[in-house]
Amino acid sequence: MLAKIKSGRDSLRKSEQKVADVILADPDGSVQSSIQSIASRAQVSEPTVIRFCRALDCVGFQEFKLKLAQDLASRGTFFYQDVSVDDTAKELSTKIIDGAIASLMHVKNQMNHATLDQVIDLYLACDRVEFYGSGGSGVVAEDAQLKFFRLGKTAIAYSDPHIQHAAASLLNERSLVFAISASGRNADLLHTVSIAKDHRASIVAITATGSPLAAAADITLTVDVVEDSDIFSPIKSRLAQIAVLDILAVGAAVKGGDEILERLARASQAIDFKFVKDR
Amino acid sequence: MLAKIKSGRDSLRKSEQKVADVILADPDGSVQSSIQSIASRAQVSEPTVIRFCRALDCVGFQEFKLKLAQDLASRGTFFYQDVSVDDTAKELSTKIIDGAIASLMHVKNQMNHATLDQVIDLYLACDRVEFYGSGGSGVVAEDAQLKFFRLGKTAIAYSDPHIQHAAASLLNERSLVFAISASGRNADLLHTVSIAKDHRASIVAITATGSPLAAAADITLTVDVVEDSDIFSPIKSRLAQIAVLDILAVGAAVKGGDEILERLARASQAIDFKFVKDR
DNA sequence: TTATTGAGGTAATAATACTACATAAAATAC
Protein backbone atom coordinates (compact mmCIF):
# COMPACT_ATOMS: atom_id res chain seq x y z
CA MET A 1 0.00 0.00 0.00
CA LEU A 2 2.72 2.45 0.95
CA ALA A 3 4.65 1.38 -2.10
CA LYS A 4 1.53 1.84 -4.17
CA ILE A 5 1.15 5.39 -2.96
CA LYS A 6 4.78 6.16 -3.69
CA SER A 7 4.74 4.72 -7.17
CA GLY A 8 1.35 6.10 -8.05
CA ARG A 9 1.92 9.53 -6.62
CA ASP A 10 2.94 11.20 -9.86
CA SER A 11 -0.05 10.01 -11.80
CA LEU A 12 -2.44 11.54 -9.31
CA ARG A 13 -4.10 14.92 -9.59
CA LYS A 14 -2.44 17.90 -8.00
CA SER A 15 -4.42 18.09 -4.78
CA GLU A 16 -4.45 14.34 -4.42
CA GLN A 17 -0.68 14.46 -4.49
CA LYS A 18 -0.83 16.75 -1.48
CA VAL A 19 -2.79 14.04 0.30
CA ALA A 20 -0.24 11.44 -0.72
CA ASP A 21 2.56 13.60 0.65
CA VAL A 22 0.85 14.09 3.97
CA ILE A 23 0.32 10.36 4.35
CA LEU A 24 3.80 9.40 3.26
CA ALA A 25 5.24 11.91 5.69
CA ASP A 26 3.57 10.26 8.66
CA PRO A 27 1.93 6.95 7.83
CA ASP A 28 1.68 5.83 11.44
CA GLY A 29 -0.09 9.00 12.42
CA SER A 30 -2.35 8.87 9.41
CA VAL A 31 -3.93 5.55 10.28
CA GLN A 32 -5.28 7.10 13.42
CA SER A 33 -6.49 10.30 11.79
CA SER A 34 -9.96 11.11 10.58
CA ILE A 35 -10.60 12.17 7.06
CA GLN A 36 -10.95 15.80 8.05
CA SER A 37 -7.68 16.00 9.91
CA ILE A 38 -5.91 14.62 6.87
CA ALA A 39 -7.81 16.99 4.61
CA SER A 40 -6.84 20.00 6.66
CA ARG A 41 -3.23 18.90 6.95
CA ALA A 42 -3.05 18.51 3.17
CA GLN A 43 -5.04 21.73 2.76
CA VAL A 44 -7.60 20.12 0.53
CA SER A 45 -11.26 19.26 0.90
CA GLU A 46 -12.53 16.03 2.32
CA PRO A 47 -13.94 14.71 -0.94
CA THR A 48 -10.46 15.06 -2.39
CA VAL A 49 -9.19 12.65 0.21
CA ILE A 50 -11.90 10.23 -0.75
CA ARG A 51 -11.07 10.59 -4.42
CA PHE A 52 -7.47 9.88 -3.47
CA CYS A 53 -8.54 6.66 -1.78
CA ARG A 54 -10.60 5.65 -4.79
CA ALA A 55 -7.61 6.28 -7.03
CA LEU A 56 -5.83 3.62 -5.00
CA ASP A 57 -8.56 1.08 -5.65
CA CYS A 58 -10.19 1.45 -2.28
CA VAL A 59 -13.93 1.74 -1.99
CA GLY A 60 -13.62 4.49 0.59
CA PHE A 61 -11.51 6.11 3.25
CA GLN A 62 -12.21 3.39 5.79
CA GLU A 63 -10.90 0.65 3.60
CA PHE A 64 -7.88 2.71 2.74
CA LYS A 65 -7.03 3.28 6.37
CA LEU A 66 -7.46 -0.38 7.12
CA LYS A 67 -5.18 -1.48 4.32
CA LEU A 68 -2.61 1.08 5.31
CA ALA A 69 -2.71 -0.07 8.91
CA GLN A 70 -2.20 -3.68 7.90
CA ASP A 71 0.62 -2.68 5.63
CA LEU A 72 2.39 -0.85 8.42
CA ALA A 73 1.92 -3.73 10.83
CA SER A 74 3.32 -6.35 8.50
CA ARG A 75 6.35 -4.56 7.14
CA GLY A 76 8.90 -6.68 8.90
CA THR A 77 11.80 -4.34 9.09
CA PHE A 78 13.39 -4.84 12.44
CA PHE A 79 16.75 -3.35 13.04
CA TYR A 80 18.96 -2.36 15.90
CA GLN A 81 18.56 1.27 16.69
CA ASP A 82 20.05 3.07 19.61
CA VAL A 83 17.71 4.66 22.07
CA SER A 84 18.25 8.32 22.68
CA VAL A 85 17.46 10.54 25.63
CA ASP A 86 14.60 12.34 23.95
CA ASP A 87 12.69 9.32 22.72
CA THR A 88 9.03 9.11 23.62
CA ALA A 89 7.71 6.00 25.34
CA LYS A 90 6.45 4.80 21.99
CA GLU A 91 9.73 5.20 20.15
CA LEU A 92 11.51 3.58 23.02
CA SER A 93 9.39 0.48 23.07
CA THR A 94 9.54 0.16 19.31
CA LYS A 95 13.30 0.43 19.29
CA ILE A 96 13.83 -2.01 22.11
CA ILE A 97 11.46 -4.62 20.79
CA ASP A 98 12.69 -4.29 17.22
CA GLY A 99 16.20 -4.77 18.52
CA ALA A 100 15.16 -7.85 20.45
CA ILE A 101 13.41 -9.27 17.40
CA ALA A 102 16.40 -8.60 15.21
CA SER A 103 18.54 -10.41 17.72
CA LEU A 104 16.25 -13.44 17.73
CA MET A 105 16.22 -13.52 13.94
CA HIS A 106 19.98 -13.47 14.06
CA VAL A 107 20.02 -16.43 16.41
CA LYS A 108 17.67 -18.26 14.10
CA ASN A 109 19.91 -17.68 11.11
CA GLN A 110 23.22 -18.54 12.69
CA MET A 111 21.97 -21.60 14.54
CA ASN A 112 23.94 -24.74 13.81
CA HIS A 113 21.43 -27.56 13.75
CA ALA A 114 23.91 -30.37 13.79
CA THR A 115 25.37 -29.01 17.01
CA LEU A 116 21.88 -28.69 18.37
CA ASP A 117 21.28 -32.39 17.77
CA GLN A 118 24.58 -33.31 19.37
CA VAL A 119 23.73 -31.36 22.49
CA ILE A 120 20.31 -32.93 22.70
CA ASP A 121 21.87 -36.39 22.44
CA LEU A 122 24.30 -35.48 25.19
CA TYR A 123 21.42 -34.44 27.38
CA LEU A 124 19.45 -37.60 26.68
CA ALA A 125 22.46 -39.70 27.58
CA CYS A 126 23.44 -37.95 30.79
CA ASP A 127 22.36 -38.55 34.38
CA ARG A 128 22.15 -35.00 35.61
CA VAL A 129 22.50 -31.52 34.15
CA GLU A 130 23.74 -28.34 35.79
CA PHE A 131 23.53 -24.78 34.52
CA TYR A 132 26.17 -22.24 35.48
CA GLY A 133 25.98 -18.52 34.85
CA SER A 134 26.51 -15.30 36.77
CA GLY A 135 24.74 -11.96 36.75
CA GLY A 136 22.43 -11.76 33.78
CA SER A 137 23.39 -15.22 32.65
CA GLY A 138 22.44 -16.47 36.11
CA VAL A 139 18.85 -15.59 35.34
CA VAL A 140 19.12 -17.58 32.13
CA ALA A 141 20.53 -20.54 34.03
CA GLU A 142 17.61 -20.49 36.43
CA ASP A 143 15.15 -20.27 33.60
CA ALA A 144 16.85 -23.27 32.03
CA GLN A 145 16.54 -25.22 35.25
CA LEU A 146 12.80 -24.61 35.24
CA LYS A 147 12.55 -25.84 31.67
CA PHE A 148 14.68 -28.93 32.09
CA PHE A 149 13.69 -30.25 35.46
CA ARG A 150 10.23 -30.89 34.07
CA LEU A 151 11.76 -33.43 31.71
CA GLY A 152 12.38 -35.67 34.70
CA LYS A 153 16.14 -35.61 35.04
CA THR A 154 17.91 -33.81 37.84
CA ALA A 155 18.51 -30.23 36.69
CA ILE A 156 20.10 -27.54 38.86
CA ALA A 157 21.19 -23.97 38.26
CA TYR A 158 23.83 -22.11 40.23
CA SER A 159 24.51 -18.43 39.83
CA ASP A 160 27.02 -17.99 42.63
CA PRO A 161 30.61 -18.58 41.44
CA HIS A 162 31.72 -20.23 44.67
CA ILE A 163 28.85 -22.64 44.71
CA GLN A 164 29.36 -23.41 41.03
CA HIS A 165 32.91 -24.16 41.94
CA ALA A 166 31.94 -26.56 44.69
CA ALA A 167 29.20 -28.16 42.61
CA ALA A 168 31.57 -28.79 39.71
CA SER A 169 33.86 -30.83 41.88
CA LEU A 170 31.03 -33.23 42.64
CA LEU A 171 30.31 -34.07 39.00
CA ASN A 172 31.19 -37.25 37.17
CA GLU A 173 31.43 -38.54 33.61
CA ARG A 174 27.68 -38.91 33.39
CA SER A 175 27.11 -35.22 34.19
CA LEU A 176 26.35 -32.48 31.68
CA VAL A 177 27.22 -28.85 32.31
CA PHE A 178 25.83 -25.83 30.50
CA ALA A 179 28.16 -22.87 30.92
CA ILE A 180 26.39 -19.66 30.04
CA SER A 181 28.12 -16.36 29.44
CA ALA A 182 27.48 -13.67 26.85
CA SER A 183 31.11 -12.65 26.51
CA GLY A 184 32.69 -16.00 27.40
CA ARG A 185 35.33 -14.19 29.43
CA ASN A 186 34.07 -14.73 32.94
CA ALA A 187 37.18 -15.92 34.75
CA ASP A 188 35.26 -17.59 37.57
CA LEU A 189 33.16 -19.54 35.13
CA LEU A 190 36.23 -20.61 33.15
CA HIS A 191 37.76 -21.91 36.33
CA THR A 192 34.57 -23.79 37.21
CA VAL A 193 34.55 -25.35 33.76
CA SER A 194 38.12 -26.58 34.16
CA ILE A 195 37.14 -28.25 37.41
CA ALA A 196 34.12 -29.86 35.79
CA LYS A 197 36.36 -31.14 33.02
CA ASP A 198 38.73 -32.61 35.54
CA HIS A 199 35.82 -34.63 36.79
CA ARG A 200 35.07 -35.73 33.22
CA ALA A 201 31.74 -33.98 32.89
CA SER A 202 30.62 -32.92 29.42
CA ILE A 203 30.67 -29.17 28.88
CA VAL A 204 28.33 -27.28 26.59
CA ALA A 205 28.99 -23.55 26.30
CA ILE A 206 26.37 -21.01 25.36
CA THR A 207 28.51 -18.07 24.50
CA ALA A 208 30.24 -15.95 21.85
CA THR A 209 32.29 -17.42 19.00
CA GLY A 210 36.01 -17.58 19.61
CA SER A 211 35.80 -16.73 23.29
CA PRO A 212 37.91 -18.51 25.91
CA LEU A 213 34.81 -20.27 27.16
CA ALA A 214 34.01 -21.58 23.68
CA ALA A 215 37.54 -22.95 23.48
CA ALA A 216 37.27 -24.66 26.84
CA ALA A 217 33.95 -26.38 26.14
CA ASP A 218 33.35 -29.69 24.40
CA ILE A 219 30.57 -28.21 22.30
CA THR A 220 29.62 -24.58 21.81
CA LEU A 221 26.26 -23.17 20.87
CA THR A 222 27.24 -19.75 19.65
CA VAL A 223 25.13 -16.80 20.60
CA ASP A 224 26.76 -13.68 19.21
CA VAL A 225 24.97 -10.47 19.84
CA VAL A 226 26.12 -6.94 19.27
CA GLU A 227 25.64 -5.30 22.60
CA ASP A 228 26.97 -1.88 21.63
CA SER A 229 23.52 -0.45 21.78
CA ASP A 230 22.83 -2.02 25.12
CA ILE A 231 24.28 0.63 27.38
CA PHE A 232 21.10 0.75 29.33
CA SER A 233 20.31 -2.91 29.74
CA PRO A 234 21.48 -6.03 27.97
CA ILE A 235 18.23 -7.54 26.84
CA LYS A 236 19.39 -9.00 23.55
CA SER A 237 21.87 -11.56 24.77
CA ARG A 238 19.41 -12.50 27.49
CA LEU A 239 16.60 -13.26 25.08
CA ALA A 240 18.88 -15.04 22.65
CA GLN A 241 20.25 -17.34 25.35
CA ILE A 242 16.79 -18.09 26.67
CA ALA A 243 15.61 -18.93 23.17
CA VAL A 244 18.51 -21.30 22.55
CA LEU A 245 17.89 -23.14 25.80
CA ASP A 246 14.22 -23.33 25.02
CA ILE A 247 14.94 -24.95 21.69
CA LEU A 248 17.16 -27.47 23.47
CA ALA A 249 14.54 -28.29 26.07
CA VAL A 250 11.78 -28.70 23.54
CA GLY A 251 14.10 -30.66 21.27
CA ALA A 252 15.00 -32.98 24.13
CA ALA A 253 11.35 -33.49 25.03
CA VAL A 254 10.44 -34.27 21.45
CA LYS A 255 13.42 -36.47 20.73
CA GLY A 256 13.40 -38.23 24.07
CA GLY A 257 10.40 -40.28 23.11
CA ASP A 258 7.48 -41.46 25.14
CA GLU A 259 9.40 -41.76 28.35
CA ILE A 260 10.19 -38.05 28.54
CA LEU A 261 6.83 -36.99 27.17
CA GLU A 262 5.18 -38.96 29.92
CA ARG A 263 7.32 -37.39 32.62
CA LEU A 264 6.55 -34.02 31.14
CA ALA A 265 2.86 -34.70 31.24
CA ARG A 266 3.10 -35.65 34.89
CA ALA A 267 5.10 -32.53 35.73
CA SER A 268 2.63 -30.34 33.86
CA GLN A 269 -0.28 -31.86 35.71
CA ALA A 270 1.42 -31.21 39.02
CA ILE A 271 2.08 -27.65 37.99
CA ASP A 272 -1.45 -27.15 36.81
CA PHE A 273 -2.63 -28.49 40.11
CA LYS A 274 -0.59 -26.09 42.16
CA PHE A 275 -1.31 -23.21 39.85
CA VAL A 276 -4.92 -23.58 38.92
CA LYS A 277 -4.28 -20.04 39.87
CA ASP A 278 -1.11 -19.47 37.89
CA ARG A 279 0.98 -21.56 35.61
CA MET B 1 -5.14 -8.35 20.37
CA LEU B 2 -6.70 -11.65 19.43
CA ALA B 3 -4.79 -13.27 22.25
CA LYS B 4 -5.99 -10.52 24.54
CA ILE B 5 -9.59 -11.22 23.62
CA LYS B 6 -9.13 -14.94 24.14
CA SER B 7 -7.43 -14.63 27.48
CA GLY B 8 -9.68 -11.86 28.70
CA ARG B 9 -12.93 -13.38 27.49
CA ASP B 10 -13.90 -15.05 30.72
CA SER B 11 -13.48 -11.95 32.81
CA LEU B 12 -15.84 -9.97 30.59
CA ARG B 13 -19.52 -9.40 31.27
CA LYS B 14 -22.00 -11.77 29.76
CA SER B 15 -23.06 -9.73 26.78
CA GLU B 16 -19.52 -8.59 26.15
CA GLN B 17 -18.57 -12.23 25.90
CA LYS B 18 -21.05 -12.57 23.07
CA VAL B 19 -19.21 -9.80 21.29
CA ALA B 20 -15.90 -11.54 21.93
CA ASP B 21 -17.28 -14.76 20.49
CA VAL B 22 -18.53 -13.08 17.36
CA ILE B 23 -15.17 -11.45 16.77
CA LEU B 24 -13.17 -14.58 17.52
CA ALA B 25 -15.38 -16.55 15.17
CA ASP B 26 -14.55 -14.27 12.25
CA PRO B 27 -11.78 -11.82 13.02
CA ASP B 28 -11.08 -11.03 9.39
CA GLY B 29 -14.68 -10.19 8.74
CA SER B 30 -14.95 -8.17 11.91
CA VAL B 31 -12.32 -5.65 10.96
CA GLN B 32 -14.46 -4.61 8.03
CA SER B 33 -17.70 -4.49 9.96
CA SER B 34 -19.35 -1.50 11.50
CA ILE B 35 -20.24 -1.41 15.12
CA GLN B 36 -23.88 -2.07 14.41
CA SER B 37 -23.32 -5.12 12.28
CA ILE B 38 -21.23 -6.60 15.07
CA ALA B 39 -23.82 -5.61 17.63
CA SER B 40 -26.60 -7.28 15.70
CA ARG B 41 -24.55 -10.41 15.04
CA ALA B 42 -23.80 -10.69 18.75
CA GLN B 43 -27.39 -9.77 19.57
CA VAL B 44 -26.39 -6.99 21.91
CA SER B 45 -26.65 -3.22 21.80
CA GLU B 46 -24.03 -0.97 20.24
CA PRO B 47 -22.85 0.56 23.51
CA THR B 48 -22.09 -2.96 24.69
CA VAL B 49 -19.69 -3.32 21.80
CA ILE B 50 -18.05 -0.07 22.81
CA ARG B 51 -17.81 -1.20 26.40
CA PHE B 52 -16.21 -4.37 25.12
CA CYS B 53 -13.58 -2.32 23.32
CA ARG B 54 -12.94 -0.23 26.41
CA ALA B 55 -12.49 -3.39 28.46
CA LEU B 56 -9.62 -4.18 26.11
CA ASP B 57 -7.89 -0.88 26.78
CA CYS B 58 -9.04 0.75 23.60
CA VAL B 59 -10.40 4.26 23.62
CA GLY B 60 -13.19 3.28 21.25
CA PHE B 61 -14.37 0.99 18.53
CA GLN B 62 -12.20 2.63 15.90
CA GLU B 63 -9.01 2.01 17.77
CA PHE B 64 -10.06 -1.52 18.53
CA LYS B 65 -10.67 -2.28 14.88
CA LEU B 66 -7.35 -0.77 13.94
CA LYS B 67 -5.42 -2.79 16.46
CA LEU B 68 -7.24 -5.93 15.46
CA ALA B 69 -6.43 -5.28 11.82
CA GLN B 70 -2.76 -4.80 12.61
CA ASP B 71 -2.77 -7.92 14.69
CA LEU B 72 -4.23 -9.94 11.86
CA ALA B 73 -1.78 -8.50 9.38
CA SER B 74 1.30 -9.18 11.46
CA ARG B 75 0.13 -12.69 12.15
CA GLY B 76 1.18 -13.54 8.63
CA THR B 77 4.92 -13.05 8.82
CA PHE B 78 5.81 -14.87 11.97
CA PHE B 79 3.25 -17.07 13.51
CA TYR B 80 2.75 -19.41 16.36
CA GLN B 81 3.07 -22.95 15.23
CA ASP B 82 2.94 -25.98 17.40
CA VAL B 83 5.97 -28.18 17.48
CA SER B 84 5.39 -31.79 16.63
CA VAL B 85 7.19 -34.94 17.60
CA ASP B 86 8.77 -35.51 14.22
CA ASP B 87 10.22 -32.07 13.68
CA THR B 88 13.90 -31.86 12.83
CA ALA B 89 16.15 -29.65 14.90
CA LYS B 90 15.89 -27.02 12.22
CA GLU B 91 12.12 -26.99 12.06
CA LEU B 92 12.02 -26.88 15.81
CA SER B 93 14.24 -23.87 16.16
CA THR B 94 12.40 -22.03 13.41
CA LYS B 95 9.06 -22.69 15.02
CA ILE B 96 10.16 -21.70 18.48
CA ILE B 97 11.93 -18.53 17.43
CA ASP B 98 9.13 -17.48 15.10
CA GLY B 99 6.72 -17.96 17.95
CA ALA B 100 8.90 -15.88 20.22
CA ILE B 101 9.15 -13.14 17.60
CA ALA B 102 5.41 -13.16 17.05
CA SER B 103 4.93 -12.78 20.76
CA LEU B 104 7.29 -9.80 20.90
CA MET B 105 5.55 -8.16 17.96
CA HIS B 106 2.34 -8.69 19.76
CA VAL B 107 3.70 -6.95 22.83
CA LYS B 108 4.82 -4.09 20.66
CA ASN B 109 1.41 -3.66 19.08
CA GLN B 110 -0.64 -3.88 22.20
CA MET B 111 1.60 -1.72 24.35
CA ASN B 112 -0.19 1.19 25.98
CA HIS B 113 2.29 4.03 25.96
CA ALA B 114 0.38 6.30 28.30
CA THR B 115 0.43 3.57 30.93
CA LEU B 116 4.11 3.08 30.30
CA ASP B 117 4.74 6.73 31.08
CA GLN B 118 2.64 6.54 34.22
CA VAL B 119 4.62 3.57 35.49
CA ILE B 120 7.91 5.27 34.75
CA ASP B 121 6.75 8.33 36.69
CA LEU B 122 5.75 6.11 39.59
CA TYR B 123 9.20 4.56 39.58
CA LEU B 124 10.94 7.92 39.44
CA ALA B 125 8.88 9.13 42.40
CA CYS B 126 9.29 6.11 44.65
CA ASP B 127 11.94 5.29 47.22
CA ARG B 128 12.32 1.59 46.61
CA VAL B 129 11.00 -0.97 44.18
CA GLU B 130 10.32 -4.66 44.71
CA PHE B 131 9.57 -7.33 42.14
CA TYR B 132 7.37 -10.30 43.02
CA GLY B 133 6.87 -13.38 40.89
CA SER B 134 6.90 -17.15 41.32
CA GLY B 135 8.08 -19.96 39.11
CA GLY B 136 8.78 -18.67 35.65
CA SER B 137 7.80 -15.16 36.62
CA GLY B 138 10.32 -15.39 39.45
CA VAL B 139 13.07 -15.50 36.85
CA VAL B 140 11.61 -12.40 35.26
CA ALA B 141 11.52 -10.65 38.63
CA GLU B 142 15.19 -11.39 39.19
CA ASP B 143 16.06 -10.16 35.74
CA ALA B 144 14.17 -6.97 36.52
CA GLN B 145 16.09 -6.52 39.73
CA LEU B 146 19.34 -6.69 37.79
CA LYS B 147 18.08 -4.06 35.36
CA PHE B 148 16.70 -1.67 37.94
CA PHE B 149 19.23 -1.77 40.70
CA ARG B 150 21.71 -0.24 38.30
CA LEU B 151 19.57 2.89 38.20
CA GLY B 152 20.61 3.61 41.76
CA LYS B 153 17.41 3.00 43.71
CA THR B 154 16.95 0.03 45.98
CA ALA B 155 15.54 -2.79 43.86
CA ILE B 156 14.83 -6.28 45.14
CA ALA B 157 13.22 -9.38 43.69
CA TYR B 158 11.56 -12.13 45.68
CA SER B 159 10.39 -15.37 44.14
CA ASP B 160 9.39 -17.19 47.30
CA PRO B 161 5.74 -16.54 48.23
CA HIS B 162 6.39 -16.52 51.95
CA ILE B 163 9.22 -14.08 51.69
CA GLN B 164 7.17 -11.88 49.36
CA HIS B 165 4.54 -11.96 51.99
CA ALA B 166 6.87 -10.82 54.72
CA ALA B 167 8.53 -8.24 52.50
CA ALA B 168 5.20 -6.72 51.52
CA SER B 169 4.36 -6.00 55.14
CA LEU B 170 7.47 -3.85 55.45
CA LEU B 171 6.54 -1.52 52.61
CA ASN B 172 5.24 2.03 52.91
CA GLU B 173 3.56 4.65 50.72
CA ARG B 174 6.84 5.45 49.03
CA SER B 175 7.31 1.86 47.84
CA LEU B 176 6.58 0.52 44.40
CA VAL B 177 5.72 -3.11 43.77
CA PHE B 178 5.82 -4.95 40.47
CA ALA B 179 3.62 -8.03 40.61
CA ILE B 180 4.45 -10.39 37.78
CA SER B 181 2.27 -13.31 36.71
CA ALA B 182 1.39 -14.59 33.26
CA SER B 183 -2.11 -15.66 34.19
CA GLY B 184 -2.73 -13.20 37.01
CA ARG B 185 -4.36 -15.94 39.07
CA ASN B 186 -1.61 -16.81 41.47
CA ALA B 187 -3.41 -16.80 44.81
CA ASP B 188 -0.25 -16.29 46.85
CA LEU B 189 0.72 -13.30 44.79
CA LEU B 190 -2.75 -11.81 45.07
CA HIS B 191 -2.52 -12.11 48.81
CA THR B 192 0.89 -10.47 48.85
CA VAL B 193 -0.49 -7.63 46.76
CA SER B 194 -3.33 -7.05 49.18
CA ILE B 195 -0.82 -6.81 52.02
CA ALA B 196 1.29 -4.37 50.03
CA LYS B 197 -1.81 -2.29 49.38
CA ASP B 198 -2.63 -2.24 53.08
CA HIS B 199 0.74 -0.65 53.59
CA ARG B 200 -0.12 1.87 50.87
CA ALA B 201 2.52 0.78 48.40
CA SER B 202 1.81 1.40 44.71
CA ILE B 203 1.14 -1.74 42.74
CA VAL B 204 2.00 -2.27 39.10
CA ALA B 205 0.88 -5.58 37.61
CA ILE B 206 2.51 -7.22 34.64
CA THR B 207 -0.14 -9.74 33.70
CA ALA B 208 -3.08 -10.69 31.51
CA THR B 209 -6.00 -8.38 30.78
CA GLY B 210 -8.98 -8.81 33.05
CA SER B 211 -7.22 -11.13 35.47
CA PRO B 212 -7.73 -10.84 39.23
CA LEU B 213 -4.22 -9.47 39.55
CA ALA B 214 -4.96 -6.75 37.01
CA ALA B 215 -8.02 -5.80 39.01
CA ALA B 216 -6.08 -5.64 42.25
CA ALA B 217 -3.28 -3.46 40.90
CA ASP B 218 -3.18 0.32 40.65
CA ILE B 219 -1.83 0.13 37.12
CA THR B 220 -1.58 -2.84 34.80
CA LEU B 221 0.82 -3.39 31.96
CA THR B 222 -0.95 -6.05 30.01
CA VAL B 223 1.02 -8.95 28.58
CA ASP B 224 -1.37 -11.36 26.93
CA VAL B 225 0.06 -14.40 25.30
CA VAL B 226 -1.64 -17.49 24.00
CA GLU B 227 0.17 -20.30 25.67
CA ASP B 228 -1.80 -23.13 24.08
CA SER B 229 1.18 -24.04 21.99
CA ASP B 230 3.50 -23.90 24.95
CA ILE B 231 2.96 -27.35 26.35
CA PHE B 232 6.65 -27.93 26.39
CA SER B 233 7.89 -24.71 27.88
CA PRO B 234 6.34 -21.30 28.29
CA ILE B 235 8.91 -19.15 26.55
CA LYS B 236 6.56 -16.60 25.08
CA SER B 237 5.17 -15.02 28.21
CA ARG B 238 8.67 -15.06 29.63
CA LEU B 239 10.16 -13.09 26.77
CA ALA B 240 7.23 -10.70 26.62
CA GLN B 241 7.49 -9.89 30.32
CA ILE B 242 11.24 -9.41 30.11
CA ALA B 243 10.79 -7.08 27.17
CA VAL B 244 8.20 -4.97 28.97
CA LEU B 245 10.41 -4.59 32.02
CA ASP B 246 13.34 -3.73 29.82
CA ILE B 247 11.38 -0.95 28.20
CA LEU B 248 10.46 0.36 31.63
CA ALA B 249 14.03 0.28 32.86
CA VAL B 250 15.37 2.00 29.79
CA GLY B 251 12.50 4.47 29.87
CA ALA B 252 13.21 5.27 33.49
CA ALA B 253 16.90 5.76 32.77
CA VAL B 254 16.15 8.04 29.87
CA LYS B 255 13.42 10.02 31.57
CA GLY B 256 15.14 10.20 34.93
CA GLY B 257 17.55 12.79 33.64
CA ASP B 258 21.20 13.32 34.44
CA GLU B 259 20.96 12.03 37.97
CA ILE B 260 19.97 8.54 36.92
CA LEU B 261 22.21 8.51 33.88
CA GLU B 262 25.13 9.31 36.13
CA ARG B 263 24.27 6.54 38.56
CA LEU B 264 23.93 4.19 35.63
CA ALA B 265 27.33 5.17 34.31
CA ARG B 266 28.86 4.48 37.70
CA ALA B 267 27.13 1.11 37.98
CA SER B 268 28.18 0.14 34.46
CA GLN B 269 31.78 1.01 35.22
CA ALA B 270 31.70 -1.13 38.32
CA ILE B 271 30.15 -3.96 36.35
CA ASP B 272 32.66 -3.60 33.57
CA PHE B 273 35.37 -3.74 36.16
CA LYS B 274 34.15 -6.94 37.71
CA PHE B 275 33.18 -8.45 34.38
CA VAL B 276 35.94 -7.48 32.05
CA LYS B 277 35.26 -11.13 31.81
CA ASP B 278 31.50 -11.15 31.50
CA ARG B 279 28.82 -8.55 31.57
C1' DT C 1 -15.28 34.52 -27.28
C1' DT C 2 -17.74 30.72 -26.04
C1' DA C 3 -18.65 25.84 -25.35
C1' DT C 4 -16.61 21.74 -23.15
C1' DT C 5 -14.25 19.13 -19.94
C1' DG C 6 -12.47 18.04 -15.68
C1' DA C 7 -10.49 19.36 -11.12
C1' DG C 8 -11.79 20.56 -6.86
C1' DG C 9 -14.65 22.82 -3.46
C1' DT C 10 -19.33 23.61 -0.70
C1' DA C 11 -23.06 22.07 1.56
C1' DA C 12 -26.30 18.71 2.58
C1' DT C 13 -27.07 13.82 3.80
C1' DA C 14 -26.28 9.37 5.48
C1' DA C 15 -23.72 6.42 8.29
C1' DT C 16 -21.39 5.52 12.23
C1' DA C 17 -19.59 5.98 16.71
C1' DC C 18 -20.42 7.60 21.06
C1' DT C 19 -22.90 9.65 25.43
C1' DA C 20 -26.30 10.19 28.90
C1' DC C 21 -29.74 8.32 31.01
C1' DA C 22 -33.08 4.80 32.49
C1' DT C 23 -34.26 0.32 33.67
C1' DA C 24 -33.50 -4.32 34.87
C1' DA C 25 -30.83 -7.71 37.18
C1' DA C 26 -27.78 -9.15 40.60
C1' DA C 27 -25.46 -8.78 44.83
C1' DT C 28 -25.31 -7.21 49.47
C1' DA C 29 -27.07 -5.64 53.73
C1' DC C 30 -30.46 -5.55 57.10
Next chain:
DNA sequence: GTATTTTATGTAGTATTATTACCTCAATAA
Protein backbone atom coordinates in the same frame (compact mmCIF):
# COMPACT_ATOMS: atom_id res chain seq x y z
C1' DG D 1 -37.02 -12.44 52.96
C1' DT D 2 -37.22 -7.72 51.93
C1' DA D 3 -34.75 -3.38 51.16
C1' DT D 4 -30.75 -1.14 49.36
C1' DT D 5 -27.02 -0.73 46.73
C1' DT D 6 -24.35 -1.92 42.95
C1' DT D 7 -23.69 -3.59 38.46
C1' DA D 8 -25.10 -4.76 33.79
C1' DT D 9 -27.37 -3.63 29.65
C1' DG D 10 -30.51 -1.41 26.70
C1' DT D 11 -32.91 3.04 24.66
C1' DA D 12 -32.76 7.24 22.69
C1' DG D 13 -30.50 11.06 21.48
C1' DT D 14 -26.09 13.64 19.97
C1' DA D 15 -21.82 14.35 17.83
C1' DT D 16 -18.70 12.96 14.66
C1' DT D 17 -17.27 11.18 10.46
C1' DA D 18 -17.68 9.60 5.82
C1' DT D 19 -20.00 10.11 1.60
C1' DT D 20 -22.91 12.19 -2.10
C1' DA D 21 -24.76 15.60 -5.11
C1' DC D 22 -24.03 19.50 -6.99
C1' DC D 23 -21.80 23.76 -8.22
C1' DT D 24 -17.95 26.77 -9.54
C1' DC D 25 -13.84 27.80 -11.53
C1' DA D 26 -10.04 27.05 -14.61
C1' DA D 27 -8.07 25.23 -18.61
C1' DT D 28 -8.32 23.80 -23.28
C1' DA D 29 -10.17 23.88 -27.88
C1' DA D 30 -13.47 25.24 -31.55
